[in-house]
Amino acid sequence: MNGTRVMNPNSIPHWEISGFVEYIGSGQQQDDMILPVPEGARAVRLGNDATIRQLLSVTRKKTYSITFSAARTCAQAEKLNVSVGPESGVLPIQTVYTSSGWDSYSYAFRARHSTAWLTIHNPGVEEDPACGPLIDLIAIKTLSPPRRERESGYGLSRVLAGNMLRNGDFEEGPFIFPDTAWGALVPPLDEDDVSPLPGWTVMSDTKVVKYVDAAHHTVQRGERAVELVAGREAALLQEVPTAPGWWYRLSFSVGDAGDGCAEPLAVEAYAARAAARVQHESRGTGGSRRASLEFAAAENATRVVFQSSNHHMKPDGTLCGPVLDDVALVSVRRRAARRLLL
Incomplete structure (x- = not known):
C-alpha cells in the first residue's frame, strides 16, 4: 500500500x-x-x-x-x-x-x-x-421468481384462479443486510433487464424504490414490502396477460413504514384506462388501508402501475413515502362500472 x-x-x-x-x-x-x-x-x-x-x-x-x-x-x-x-x-x-x-x-x-x-x-x-x-x-x-397460477379454460374464457400478478406480496426480492435499517434500493431498469424484484420493473431516469423488511419497518403483510420513496419520478409496474373486454379487480394495501414519515401519503394506481388515488393519513408509526380498483382490459396485456403522488421527507431530511404491499389482480368475470372501493 x-x-x-x-x-x-x-x-x-x-x-x-x-x-x-x-x-x-x-x-x-x-x-x-x-x-x-x-x-x-x-x-x-x-x-x-x-x-x-x-x-x-x-x-x-x-x-x-x-x-x-x-x-x-x-x-x-x-x-x-x-x-x-x-x-x-x-x-x-x-x-x-x-x-x-x-x-x-x-x-x-x-x-x-x-x-x-x-x-x-x-x-x-x-x-x-x-x-x-x-x-x-x-x-x-x-x-426464485414466483410464477402465475395455472390458467384454466381457453380463448377469451381463459382466467386465472388466483392472483394473476407474480410476486404480488413482494416476498421474493434482493438480500437485505440484517444489521442495516435502510432496506435495499431497487434501481430503474431497461425493459429487457432482469429485475432484482421478480415480476416487477422500476421505470425512472435516476430514481429508485426501496425494498424494506419487517425487522426494521412496518410491513402490512408478510416479511417484505416496497416503499415508494421517489414521488412521481419512479413508477413500479408489472405487465399481465388479460382478455380484452373482461373485467378485473386490482387490490392492494397502502400504509407507512413506521419510520417517522408523518405526512399524508398517497399512492396512484393505474390499470388499462382506470386510475385511482388512495391516501393514508400517516403518523409515522405504522398503519395501512386496503383499496381496490375494477377495470375492463383493452388489450391482451395490461400494465399495472403504482407511484407515490408526492415527495415526502422525514424530520431528519431523508426521503420517504407510502408503503405498498399485498397486491392482487383477479378476474371478476362480470361487467361493472369502473370504481374505487375503499
Whole structure:
C-alpha cells in the first residue's frame, strides 16, 4: 500500500482491483469529511476509473441478485457500473436516502455459465483521484421468481384462479443486510433487464424504490414490502396477460413504514384506462388501508402501475413515502362500472 491506496491488483483477498482503489478505515478523515463504515472496520473506495471484481461460482440459467452498500464522498456526479458477465447496468448514486449517507443497492442477472465475474466500476475521473464512492457489504442471493397460477379454460374464457400478478406480496426480492435499517434500493431498469424484484420493473431516469423488511419497518403483510420513496419520478409496474373486454379487480394495501414519515401519503394506481388515488393519513408509526380498483382490459396485456403522488421527507431530511404491499389482480368475470372501493 501507498498510504491508503492499494498498489497490488491482488492485495485484497478474493478480489482483483484496478485503477485508484483505497482501503479505508472506519472514521478516517479526508479534509473536513469523516468516512464511516456501516459494518466492521474497513471498506474500499473506488477513485478514478477504479474497479473491483470477483469470480463467482453460479448455476447456469439461475437468476441471482447482488446487494452492496455504497456511500458518496466528494465527487459531483457519482455513479457505479455493475456487471456480471456480459450483462451490465448503471446505478445512479447521486441521491442519498439515509441520514448515515450509506444506501444498499441491488442488481440482478441470469447466469449463462457456471462462473461469472462480478465487477463494480467507478467510471468517473475527478481532479482529486481519490474522490469516489465507498463500497462495503456485498452479498449474492439466488432468486426464485414466483410464477402465475395455472390458467384454466381457453380463448377469451381463459382466467386465472388466483392472483394473476407474480410476486404480488413482494416476498421474493434482493438480500437485505440484517444489521442495516435502510432496506435495499431497487434501481430503474431497461425493459429487457432482469429485475432484482421478480415480476416487477422500476421505470425512472435516476430514481429508485426501496425494498424494506419487517425487522426494521412496518410491513402490512408478510416479511417484505416496497416503499415508494421517489414521488412521481419512479413508477413500479408489472405487465399481465388479460382478455380484452373482461373485467378485473386490482387490490392492494397502502400504509407507512413506521419510520417517522408523518405526512399524508398517497399512492396512484393505474390499470388499462382506470386510475385511482388512495391516501393514508400517516403518523409515522405504522398503519395501512386496503383499496381496490375494477377495470375492463383493452388489450391482451395490461400494465399495472403504482407511484407515490408526492415527495415526502422525514424530520431528519431523508426521503420517504407510502408503503405498498399485498397486491392482487383477479378476474371478476362480470361487467361493472369502473370504481374505487375503499
